[in-house]
Amino acid sequence: MPRDLNATLPTDLHADGDRLNTNHLLRATLLIAAALCSRGVDAQSTSADRWPFEAQIGQFAIHSDFNVAANPQFVAQLGSLQADLKKTLQIEIYPEPIHLILFEHQANYQGYMQRYFPTVPFRRALFIKRRGPGMVFAYKSDQMYVDLRHETSHALLNASLPYVPLWLDEGLAEYFESPPTGNARQHTHQATTRRKAFWRQVPTIESLEAVGDLTAMGATEYQEAWSWVHFLLHESDQSRGVLIRFLQELQAHSPPGQLSRRVATELPDWKERYLAHFQR
Numbered sequence: 001m002p003r004d005l006n007a008t009l010p011t012d013l014h015a016d017g018d019r020l021n022t023n024h025l026l027r028a029t030l031l032i033a034a035a036l037c038s039r040g041v042d043a044q045s046t047s048a049d050r051w052p053f054e055a056q057i058g059q060f061a062i063h064s065d066f067n068v069a070a071n072p073q074f075v076a077q078l079g080s081l082q083a084d085l086k087k088t089l090q091i092e093i094y095p096e097p098i099h100l101i102l103f104e105h106q107a108n109y110q111g112y113m114q115r116y117f118p119t120v121p122f123r124r125a126l127f128i129k130r131r132g133p134g135m136v137f138a139y140k141s142d143q144m145y146v147d148l149r150h151e152t153s154h155a156l157l158n159a160s161l162p163y164v165p166l167w168l169d170e171g172l173a174e175y176f177e178s179p180p181t182g183n184a185r186q187h188t189h190q191a192t193t194r195r196k197a198f199w200r201q202v203p204t205i206e207s208l209e210a211v212g213d214l215t216a217m218g219a220t221e222y223q224e225a226w227s228w229v230h231f232l233l234h235e236s237d238q239s240r241g242v243l244i245r246f247l248q249e250l251q252a253h254s255p256p257g258q259l260s261r262r263v264a265t266e267l268p269d270w271k272e273r274y275l276a277h278f279q280r
């Protein structure tokens with residue numbers, strides 16, 4: 001399910017694909033922090049420029065209006081995400097600071113976003129970056145931990161790679177949003193992908209590469225992007241190697257070309273292998 005910004009934004013205001021002005025964002029963060037604290041009991045407090053709860057977990061600076069860091073599951077999953085990405089994708093994950101701005105109530109989250117980003121349509125969670133540190137916004141919900149793994153995956157990948165193709169960025173974020181202790185095959189996209197595979201429907205990477213912006217990334221494109229990431233990572237060492245080398249060359253600033261061409265060359269029987277993978 002798309003959770004990212006997917007509406008047309010002013011040229012200086014982008015999210016998830018093309019990033020927001022971070023200086024603007026940091027200023028907005030400090031302003032809202034002051035507003036939140038102004039409701040506190042001690043107006044003279046020297047912590048008036050701080051959020052009620054702040055924590056540092058690895059490279060993540062957390063600013064929240066509730067004590068999210070007290071949740072051991074949250075701390076463990078956030079702390080392991082960098083290692084999960086590095087181990088699975090075999091690229092370096094750079095320790096660039098990433099800010100997480102978290103709200104206990106949807107109303108406060110919406111009020112914050114409407115105040116500082118009035119043209120940004122509502123999403124449960126957002127990753128925003130242009131220059132400087134990436135920032136993730138979310139509010140407490142049943143889906144918050146999934147949302148945070150998805151958006152922080154974007155943040156870590158975009159801190160570490162000079163560029164990530166849109167469809168692959170979403171496919172990887174969808175893949176890593178599953179709890180690390182869970183079985184990747186249990187993702188909600190699994191049943192849809194297997195049903196399509198039963199009817200021998202195989203999405204092409206070319207069609208995903210043709211998606212120009214997030215407005216064209218619908219539920220089908222998210223599911224198809226996830227399925228290609230899952231296929232490449234799990235079908236065989238050979239298929240995994242195709243994706244890993246592509247990402248490693250991206251990281252080395254060596255133009256890797258289109259992934260679709262690599263797959264056509266290195267996995268010429270990809271269609272049958274994709275079907276077999278999801279018909280198992």
Ligand SMILES: [Zn+2]
Binds near residue numbers: 004150173
């Ligand atoms: Zn996303």
